[in-house]
Amino acid sequence: MSVYTEQFDVIVIGAGHAGCEAALASARAGCTTLVLTPNLDRIGFMPCNPSIGGPAKGHLVREVDALGGEMGRAIDRTAIQIRMLNTSKGPAVQAPRAQADKMLYPMAMKEALERQPRLTLRQEAVTDIELVTAGGRHRVQAVRTDAGNRYLAGAVVVTAGTFLRGRMIAGEWRAAGGRAGDPAATALSASLSDLGIRLRRLKTGTPPRIDARSIDFSKAEVQTGSDRPLWFSFDGAQGRIERLELPPLPIYPGITDGWRVQMPCYLIHTNPATHDIIAANIDRAPMFNGTIQAVGTRYCPSIEDKIVRFRDKPSHGLFLEPEGWRTTEVYVQGANTSLPQDVQLAFLRTIPALAEATITRYGYAVEYDAIDSSELTRTLAARRVDGLFFAGQVCGTSGYEEAAGQGIVAGLNAACFTQGAEPLVLRRDQSYIGVMIDDLTTQEFVEPYRMLTSRAEHRLLLRCDNAEARLSDIAYRFGLISRERWEAVQAESRIITETLARLAAHHLSMNPRTAEALERAGLPPLARNQTALDYLRRPEVRYEALASVLEALGADSLSVPSRLAERIEVEARYEAYIEKELARVERIRHLEERPIPDGIDYTALAGLRNEAREKLARFRPATLGQASRIAGVTPGDVAVLMVHLERGA
């Protein structure tokens, strides 16, 4: 039997949200890149909610986009609804969220991969990862596929999602599988075990889908999309993407047609009858009767979990979300469950809008293997095997956006590895992606990790509106964005700086002409003489209105693109906080970035507590900052370490 062989710089295993970004980043960074996946029709597929973004997740998407990634463009091209969440809260936690057409989103993602130079797609599942050993270190050499082919590679990125020994469960039903419609990856999981990589068992779940025709929408509250343009991607904001849209089915009340056609979502609520049914069947819930042992994420709990944990809450909100322009299937957000199928139907039907609901797909949970976080370095490389990288759900996270954020880093670092170049490490004060990867490689999570704004201590710096400003230098340096784009971002930053300077230089005096101009623009009167910048800090003052007043008073044109107007307001209003935050970052930078040599022998290091010694040996932090965040390492231990490093220096 002859074996077909081919050589690539980088091989990406899997084409989910992590795999797609990993492959694009690797190819954009100049590597010949092969993507292997068992079904080319399911590239970038959304097995759960066909939705992207929201707080922290939307931030990740903006960062992926700033790094030249595809997720932002794909959702901008295929959204059926986009909204800004948390508009009543501070700028740090505001984030866009969109519903995607579940069929068009993967089509857009596949197209991006197909059109990427140096990137090859092939429909095969990987069964084995082959190593070579030299000087006591293992290094990846090739992968083998179910089709019997062997592909040589300088680096391999594993992004197998929920597929490693995946098992699906609902009530008494269980079946092997990575998700409904896809088989589990059993051989690959075994191959990783064979490499000595520690695996752990996690779980996630999905709600039932129901038939729109069986919903009484008059008993639900309509939520429409944003009435002003909103984009995840830089290209979208610049009017440089081609939208993939279809005419919406006329069966959904509340479709809007403004800056783009948008479909509505619908809010409904559980009630005591719902809770009673779930409580009465809790012994049939796999999460509670011992069938599911793996741990799910607390931040995306199943409905049975919510009922048990918050016994006193009489009602939970659920959202009904259409799955696309041309389908009657509706996703029930908030009702993720692995209860038996009869119970799923019964509890949904207690809700007035769903009294006649018909289920098209039942909810289920999936249990799968993920690698233990101590196996990862902060470049998303495997500790034990050179040239092996991981990203996405296999690293113990949950969520498309988390997967995409890791994908871009792992793919780029795989490319850097083969090129002998310095890897990319994103800092915590620079990006949510940096926070996530740092958390992943310093913390022991018993449940899947989900991004939250509260995890980012510098979140005022890590806003959606400034993602490009934060990351495009890096993106350009690593070849992930074009020179034109980088220059466009620079130009935008210049506009902001200059405009803020002009506002600071413009003095508004309490005279009748100014008062009249302000009044005419609907702006509040001056309380004292002040600069235009100080005046803009008042929350009721919008930049565009102010600019028109200043122009009326004789200033040169101050008009800027509307997304920059918002950024100017934020920078003006939060300047003091932002500066304080930057100063704090500066203060801890010394500690944060102080490198710890790779070979350090913690057993020989006097003064460390035993627990600290063990944890440090396990996670092998790359910096003092990382060491300080490891649970079980106290400030005292960090001090001991610091003294040791000073001595060594």
Add this chain to the structure above:
Amino acid sequence: MSVYTEQFDVIVIGAGHAGCEAALASARAGCTTLVLTPNLDRIGFMPCNPSIGGPAKGHLVREVDALGGEMGRAIDRTAIQIRMLNTSKGPAVQAPRAQADKMLYPMAMKEALERQPRLTLRQEAVTDIELVTAGGRHRVQAVRTDAGNRYLAGAVVVTAGTFLRGRMIAGEWRAAGGRAGDPAATALSASLSDLGIRLRRLKTGTPPRIDARSIDFSKAEVQTGSDRPLWFSFDGAQGRIERLELPPLPIYPGITDGWRVQMPCYLIHTNPATHDIIAANIDRAPMFNGTIQAVGTRYCPSIEDKIVRFRDKPSHGLFLEPEGWRTTEVYVQGANTSLPQDVQLAFLRTIPALAEATITRYGYAVEYDAIDSSELTRTLAARRVDGLFFAGQVCGTSGYEEAAGQGIVAGLNAACFTQGAEPLVLRRDQSYIGVMIDDLTTQEFVEPYRMLTSRAEHRLLLRCDNAEARLSDIAYRFGLISRERWEAVQAESRIITETLARLAAHHLSMNPRTAEALERAGLPPLARNQTALDYLRRPEVRYEALASVLEALGADSLSVPSRLAERIEVEARYEAYIEKELARVERIRHLEERPIPDGIDYTALAGLRNEAREKLARFRPATLGQASRIAGVTPGDVAVLMVHLERGA
């Protein structure tokens, strides 16, 4: 463990091309209908060529459409190219053929199912069919699913395609599966065996898909779509469908934008080098080294089969067909193969346009169980089990269109069965569908059955252009089309009849005014005085031009919709042949429709040859016509049977 149960009139197992039409027909005929399928994202999926139609297949689609089916509408909505084939040949073999967008076609089909009243979709795989037995007859009662649910039904239609114990093969590689990306249906196959239903093993295959960017299109011959409007569906022709289209990728040369945007296909050719590579590796071809024992269809041979069977042919044509608006994946029509993957790449690369070709998916064959044709009656019911119906690839056919044609009959007859109504049996002189089902239930095919125009002895009557005229009475009677639509078809038929009569009544004389009018319209001069109808019989005379001449000469308006103009030409030109054909049908009708009583005991019937006795007992023909077509039954045997029936009568 409690079992969730629900009751439906009809259950359809599978949502491929047969299942979709079966379910729609059943629901349209008034039955509550449940479709069970393991993956709702793969409804109406095209595992092989994303194309519909062509000779005989296009006829089937036109008939499915005339019977109220969905295939014609779905392809009209999602075609990326439509052409009329065989335009240089007679009207009987002309047929439309279209390329579909591989992702949008299933989306359109799913939408049709979702919007059909009384029809419920549910994502579950059937593992068992349950019977009740009464009076020595078995009858279906329920199905059980992998999810543990039990669904009661009055009738069940099995449309499991290539999934029954499906096994995929390419070279030395093999894997269980119904097709790439989908698991096999092993339990269901066993359940059918348990019911005593004889199964046989068949095979089919698919070619590799290649990356458009690796093709040198300058070395291929561009084939563009029809430059005049062309529709499969009545609704399309009436301007009553909503097209689902996306802007095409700009990478394909030859995109046209006329009555609709269309993508091109490309013709290339194999050469001796191609054939040498295949011949040199023929011992590694599963079809030739004994790995594949099942039989494939002769009319869609694998490339290795073509090379072996037609050794002297120096070249075979292949078509490169884009798989959709937004993908670089290209289907290689004519290169269906189960050769090893290295050989697939090597032989493709011998073709100049493919010298640098990259494969995205390898070709493979699939072996599967199909039911033995002697298990079927001509209503597509199982002989052994009441209320059980079959349609599509499971019946031993090959092709989407064949599947759809059976689907509509099986679904409708399942509905009739639960309603206690007379079933639908389509005659051979009425439709290709009738020919196909008659063939299927009277012939022993060792290979998958594919529709060909040569199988239809009355093909001049069974044209694409008159499908509605042939079938809409039936469609309307069974509730498959609306009264409006039926009336519209009637109105069209009336226009044709009246127009032909007016043409027959209009005498053209050889005078200067007429001569000048004909010349001005670019029509040939009269050779003698004749009716306009006779003049129209000349092949170079187009109806529209003639009508304009007659109007210029003072006739009332003769303008008709353009598709009717073509039908008028055909009816005029082929009137003599058509009438002869109708007379022949009339002559044999007596024999053809003579019923044979169900319980007839062939062993007791003196004068029959032994072989005939055995074959008649096996196929149990419903009519003398059917008996006459059974291989092994001679005209002498038919005479014996006829005498017996006369006596009995």
